[in-house]
Amino acid sequence: MIQSFDTIVIGGGGVGSAVAYYLAQSRQRVLVLEQFDLNHKKGSSYGYSRVIRYAYDNPIYIDLMRSAYPLWFALQEEAQQTLLIKTGQLDLGFPNTVSITQLGQSMDRANLSYERLTAREIQHRFPQFQLPETIEGFYQSETGILKASQCVLSHLKLAQKYGAIIQENTPVNAIKIQSNGVEIQTNQGTYGADKLMITAGSWSKQILEQIGVNLPLKIMPCQLAFFAPKTPEDFQPGKFPIFLAHWMEKCGEFPYGIPICDNSGLKISTFYGWETVENVKDVDYTPSESWIENLREFIDLYLPHANGKLVETRRCLYTMTPDKHFIIDVHPLYDHVFIAAGFSGHGFKFTTLVGKILADLAIKGTTDHDINLFKLSRF
Missing domain, CATH: 3.50.50.60 (FAD/NAD(P)-binding domain)
Known part of the structure; x- marks a missing residue:
């Protein structure tokens, strides 16, 4: 039957x-x-971790997150586990960076509170960063980590x-x-x-x-990397925020970082920038050594104390729409x-x-x- x-x-x-x-x-x-x-x-x-945030360049997503956050809190309570850790997030870019401008406009339209910080103010609050003087940042305090x-x-x-x-x-x-x-x-x-x-x-x-x-779906096998910082105490939630860099580096598009979660190491990767495949059967899960080298250049420039031992690197699949x-x-x-x-x-x-x-x-x-x-x- x-x-x-x-x-x-x-x-x-x-x-x-x-x-x-x-x-x-x-x-x-x-x-x-x-x-x-x-x-x-x-x-x-x-x-170990995914980003949960209100900050989006489209107010529709911000509105959806206003409904998603209470559901995560309710799940956390019913499961009797810590699933969400508040960290705050810094979106970093130059004044003429299109994506950072769009982000600010979107948060304004959605009446989402955030702080606008200069490079000097960022480095005073988060001395882990080493930034060009012309960088500015948007800090949104409600961003956090979901234990995926x-x-x-x-x-x-x-x-x-x-x-x-x-x-x-x-x-x-x-x-x-x-x-x-x-x-x-x-x-x-x-x-x-x-x-x-x-x-x-x-x-x-x-x-x-x-x-x-x-559907015109494509698979992007993104690579994640976890590092053991030279001063791990400085890269814990509460001392170091999630960050997203709104400029292109040769390691990929939009480098980002997530504080150490459950002894995972400091997670640093890039949102996009890898070649796509049509069929998941064609995915190559082999990590790229050259990408790690390029990523280290980015870390050495902007987060020098994070450039420690590579703890782990692996692929994570993005299913992309056009x-x-x-x-x-x-x-x-x-x-x-x-x-x-x-x-x-x-x-x-x-x-x-x-x-x-x-x-x-x-x-x-x-x-x-x-x-x-x-x-x-x-x-």
Whole structure:
């Protein structure tokens, strides 16, 4: 017999774990199918830390974050774990840097409070930096660290508490969409459900093609690096902020840093700048040594005391849309199939909110949040 559920969720990462939690909390019968181990390193959601912030160059994202923050706090309370650590964030750039100008304008339109600091003021407050005199910065105090892996596992554990079934190491072999439901074939068996959530990260493109949705998604295997600073006490949360440098260096686009979290080392990487591939099967997970060398030049220039031993380096997959905005929508032909993909390297902070949005769409047929920016029809 085919085991039946209200909803099947394909993918147990950031978004999949969240939608499973909110559906199960609403007493829906939920099955999560994860093709790898839970908390695996092959995708986008594993790790010590991700940035959570209000500061965005688009007021729509700021408004969404005003809804996401309370959900993270509520999850943290229910899970009885510290999932969010407040650090503050510095966005650094020159006065004529386009992205820093757009950021300031966006925060002003959204009535988001922040401080505007000169290079001298930044270095007085955070002497870890060594900056050109013409640099300026925007400091937003509510930015922090989300403990990424713990967030995913907390969503999943609580989903199970409410009755969800989580099956790891269960890849999907075939999807059959019916007028009133779906049928999913796996090596573990065939499962049926009234509704389907596709939250498969970098594997979404190939899965969606099976059901007639062709999206211009590309995979960017970004590299992360963790360093042991010469003075680690100076790079802890509370003493050192998250930072984003709004200028290009040869190590990549938009270098950023995250304070030491759970003995992880100081995380420094770049948001963009790597070559993309069309199919996740073509991803090369091998770290680049030359990128580390270029990154060290950046660190030596602006954070000299951070340029210590390399603790770890690895790849993290970004699933990119052409405009770097998300996809959160319903299948164009089947209103019981929901899609969340293409989070373009800045989606983790929204995952609990996206999970709530998807659960509301599935249960109520609507959401209180403006998701028009994320429609499939724009491609």
